[in-house]
Amino acid sequence: MSSNITWHDTSITKEDYRKKNKHSSGVIWLTGLSGSGKSTIANIVNQKLFEKGLQTYVLDGDNVRHGLNKDLGFGDRDREENIRRVGEVAKLFADSGTIVLASFISPFRSDRDQIRASLTEGEFVEVYVDCPLQECEKRDPKGIYKKVRNGEIPSFTGIDSPYEAPQSSELVIRTEQESAKESADKIIQFLQERNWI
Known part of the structure; x- marks a missing residue:
């Protein structure tokens, strides 16, 4: 970081x-x-x-790669930079009073921990959407797994590139066992219990 820049506090x-x-x-x-x-x-x-009238925003992995992160590839270093940038954007949204829903594979535990550390305690809720690889591959909503198995996509998370599952996330959701609506309701209940909403 340059020594010629300073953080500008807003009123x-x-x-x-x-x-x-x-x-x-x-x-x-x-x-x-x-x-x-x-x-x-x-x-x-x-x-x-x-x-409910709340100020919210969704940051989605595919969407940010259309703009903010379109210059990044899918190697480990680019994946880390992808998540670092998104973490910075998410922090700015949180500072603006917004509840941010960030949906990212984010395969590396250290990247997720870095985002947590950049926020004030209690401002980061890690939700592990736990679903077995076989079930994800069966769903294959974007046809990606088929391409991976055909050798069209190298270094894919969960197959030939690692995914480091959370060790102590605030919430674990098992989507093989419950519907998306049931999973969403669990997150909302958690936010109510934490007095976010």
Whole structure:
């Protein structure tokens, strides 16, 4: 980082935004294999919170690669940079009083821990969307697993590139055993119990 830049404090604080919005803010980070149901669940939660009048936003893995991170590939270093950038954006949203639903495979535990560390304690909720590889592959909503098995996509998370499952996430959702709506309801209940909403 350059020594010629300084952080510019704004006149409206995170607490001001939260008071105006009448709810807390922070990052709900959904991690899991491709096809586990992360984006579907994030969008259901977002819809339900939006209908309650809450300030929310979804950051989705595929969507940010169309713009913010379109210059990044899928090697380990680029994956780390992808998550680092998203973490910074998510933090800015949280500072603006927004509840951020971040849906990313985010295969490396250290990357997720780094985002947690960048936020104030209690502002990061890690949701492990746990679904067996076989089930994700059976669903294959984007046809990616088929391409991987045909040798069209190298270094794919969960097959020939590692996925480091969370060791102590705040919430574990098993989408092989419950519907996306049931999973979304669990997240909302958790937020209510934590007095976010």
